[in-house]
Amino acid sequence: MVLGVRHHGPGSARAVLGVLEAVRPRAVLIEGPPEGDALLPLAADEAMVPPVALLAHAVDDPGRAAFWPMAGFSPEWVAIRWALAHDVPVRFIDLPAAHSLAADPTWGDGEEEGELHPDCSGDGGAAALRVDPIAVLAGTAGYDDPERWWEDVVEHRGAAPAATGDTDPLAPFAVLGEAMAALRETYGHGGDARDLVREAHMRIQLRTARKEFGDEVAVVCGAWHVPALTGRTGKPTVTADRALLKGLPKVRTETTWVPWTHRRLARLGAPPGRRSGGGYGAGIDSPGWYAHLFDVLDRPVERWMTKVAGLLRDEDRLVSSAHVIEAVRLAGTLAAMRGRPLAGLGETTDAVRAVMCDGSDVPLGLIRDRLIIGDVLGEVPDSAPAVPLQRDLARLQRTLRLKPELLERETELDLRKETDAARSRLLHRLRLLGVGWGTPAAGRGSTGTFRETWRLRWEPELYVKVAEAGVWGTTVHAAATAKAESEAASATALADVTALAERCLLAELPDVLPVVMKALADRAALDADVGHLAQALPALARSLRYGDVRATDTAALGEVAAGLAERICVGLPPACTGLDTDGAAEMRGHLDGVHTAIGLLPEAAELSGRWADVLRKLALRDTVPGVIRGRAARLLLDDGRLADDEAARLMSLALSPGTPPADAAAWIEGFVGGASGGGMLLVHDERLLGLVDAWLTSVPAEAFTDVLPLLRRTFSAYEPGVRRTLGELVRRGPAAAGGEVVGGEAGAPGFGAGLDEERAGAVLPVLRLILEGDHE
Incomplete structure (x- = not known):
């Protein structure tokens, strides 16, 4: 009795249940890897809640894995639960995962078919294309939508009648089997040569079961395989089947149950980046x-x-x-x-x-x-086998009350609290291991280092990631430490080592810091590229901030950071000369990063003066690209190291008629570009706005199209309110375009002529509360 079904079809599941209740076979055989036989009793555990999936992976290469998902409405799951409830032996009969995981993932695809075994090419008429039997049957019936056809003929039939009824519960399976036999006569193996090997193994297992239990054996498998198991596509001998299976490659495997999700059932095929070796993608549009x-x-x-x-x-x-x-x-x-x-x-x-x-x-x-x-997430009992790292992770999740959830949620951690600090350590260590359960997110505006915001979402594929990470250790802490040591030894770029140092500090891995610091010092001493140094410094500066709240000794890190800052101050001006447009844009980003980083270093007071001299050189040197000169002037102005009159003078020089329009536009982009407050600077200082306006109106028509993209990029990053205010100011016209307006003396729409100290003082109590809340 071979029951051909559609995987995850509720109509098929009801029909299978009706047949099992009516016929009551002595054994039930399921399409699936035989390595899962020992795990089948867990399906009867009350703690096992579908959807779940059988996961098999290679012991030596956990990334080579396959899933066999089952939902509560899957025919296979219904058959398993029925057999366990009635004390009927139940087994998996598909090709063992040890063979399917050892095969090339492209085996059986198009011209690569037969790669696993030379005799499995078959003689189908459409070998290069996969055949969708449901689509073919739907088209034959006059349907343009296979899903709609399947719903009409199967899913909407309702429950199968009992054995005492007038209708034979096996009739639907007989009709479907005949249809599949006709398709197999036309299409052979349907473009997937793997099916021939799999079906050979299924036939061998079916013969073995019939010798043990007689003909009272029920087989639940994909409808496509029914003709091959019932002899309608020929009757291969035992010798022929064993010949197909002889010499198959093999790997050691481990198998377990893992929770699955309805959302994952709605996807088709293997997850991105995972090397599949079997199983099947559900592809159910509406689980x-x-x-x-x-x-x-x-x-x-x-x-x-x-x-x-x-x-x-x-x-x-x-x-x-x-x-x-x-x-x-x-x-x-x-x-x-x-x-x-x-x-x-x-x-x-x-x-x-x-x-x-x-x-x-x-x-x-x-x-x-x-x-x-x-938004359904299945559950698996604790008694299910798991790699040691997975067990340690599950223990930490219970201890820290961080339950894996399907829906993405945002959580804030206060690192001054012991539990939240432990949660932060766990999430950072998992990220270092490549298990992306949590993603850091922007918080609610706090600049303190004691608060972190995370977006958490657990995907079933993370169980494979945990299995892969198990090669580094049996606990999360040991595995993260070993992985960090390996990365420190193999990293060649300075920025990679500094990023690793930051990640180790966040994950609180003190044992690996000496190794990382040695690698950092070695790379820093050998790297003479100022761009690399500038790219590495921000991560070090951020890392130094973690010492206070995480009680980590960062003295050695501070020394390396200070040395990098000194080298940047010396080498940056020459490195900014003669850059093309892309190089200048990249260097401008480094300039911002170094400026912020120097302010965070312990030696900020000593370095800030030298850094200001570097910025002044960049702002005044004609050979430096305009975007860098403008940015350097802006940073000096923001730090109070450049007077307003001097800033206006530099702008007037940059926008003088002798400057090519493209260079002038680049200077403006560096000075007031982006969302860093440049728009508000123009709103409050009409003198600068007047200079920009006067320059823009003087740009020749033939050059205007060249500068327009730069200007659009500059001003499009402003907040809508800032753009609207600037538009009103330009429409009104600067009060004195020549620069007579200073600060807010002439006023601007929405601003008073001067500072109203009484009204400004009203916000001080609220401002004090905000600052006191974030002072750490």
Whole structure:
């Protein structure tokens, strides 16, 4: 008895359950890796909540892995649970993961087919293309949508009748088997040569089971394989099957259950960056809808509309019972007009859009995300096998009350608290190991080092990442330390070593710091590229700030940082000469980074004077690109080391008629470009605005198109309010274009003629509270 199903099909699952209840076989065989047989009893554990997936990975190369996902509505899961509940032996019969993981991932694809074994090429008529049997059957039936055809003929049939009924529960499987046999006669293996080897192994396992249990054996497998297991594509002998399997490559594997998600079921194929060696991508567009069809035995459309209404009400949309009734009626009418036996997902979605969403697709995005796909994360009992690193991670997650969750959430950590500090250490150590559970995010405006903001989201693929990281150690701390030591020894770029030092400080790995510091000192001594030095300094300066809150000794780090700053001060002016446009833009970024970094160094008081001299040289040197000269002048002005009159003089020189328009535009971009307050500088100082306005109106027509992109890039980064105010000022015209206006003496729209000390003093109490809250 071979039951051909569609993976993750609720109609197939109900039909399988009906057959099992009616026939009650002595054994159940499931398409899946035999290495999972020992894990099958866990499916009956109360703590096992689907969706889950069987994960197999190579012991020596954990990145070579495969998943076999199962949802509550998957036929395989239903068959497993039925067999365990009735004490019926259940086994997996597919090709072992030890072979599929050892094969080249491209085996069987197009011209590469037969790579695993020379005799598995088959004789199909469309060997170079994968055949979608559901699409072929749907097209034959006159459907342009395979999903809609499958829903009409399978998913909407309802539960299979009992054995006492008039209808044979095996009839649907017999019809589907005949259809697949016709397809196999036309398409052979359908473009996937792996199926021939897999089916050979399945036949061997089926023969073995029949010798043990007789013919009362139920096989649950993909419908495509039914003809090969029932002999409709020929009757290969045992010798022929064993010949196909002889000499297959093999690797040592480990297998376990891992939680899965509905969102992951909605994806097709292997996750990006993972080398798959088997399993199957679910590719179910609507797992939440399928789960609803499987769980709800009566009035599925009415109950679905009620779910949708509840979700919209939770989002403060006005949806009443009358909306639900009208949506159900409309869905039924659409189904009748389209010739469907029952309203499907398309009809219900159209009805919801028209009745509950006022024709808008915006709420439908929420419905698709929350209901059609669903935010369901499965659970696996603690007794499931796992690598030691995974067990240590699970222990830390329980201790720190950081439960893996499917939905992305943002959490703030106060590092002055012991628990939050431990959470920060864990997240930083996992990032160092390549397990991207958490991503640092911008906080709520605090400049202190005691607060961190993280965005957390757990994806099932992270279990593979943890398995890969297990080669570095059995605990998170030991593995992160070993990984950091390895990176320090292999890093060749100075910026990579400084970034590693910062990550080690954040992860609080004191044992590895001496190794990293030695590598840092060696790279810094050998690297003479000022750009590399400037790129490395900001990370070191940030790292020095962590010493106070994390109680880490950063003295050695401070010495290296101070040495880098000194070398930058010496080498930066010559390095800024003769740069092209791209090089100047890159150096401008380094200039900003070094300026901020020097202010964070312990020797800031001593270095700031030397740095100001460097900026002054850059601002006055004609051979330096305009964007760097303008930026240097702006940094000096912000630090109070350049008088307003001098800044206006430098701008007037840069915008003089003798300066090419493109160079002048570059100077403006450096001086007031970006979102660093340049717009507010022009708003408050109409003299500078007048200089820009006068220069712009004097640019020749033939040169205007050249400077326009630079100007657009400069001013587009301003806040909308700043752009609007500048527009009003330009429309009014500067009060005295020649520069008579100084500061706010003549005033500007929205600003008084002078400082109102009484009104300004009113904000001081609130400002004091804000500063006291973030003073650390």
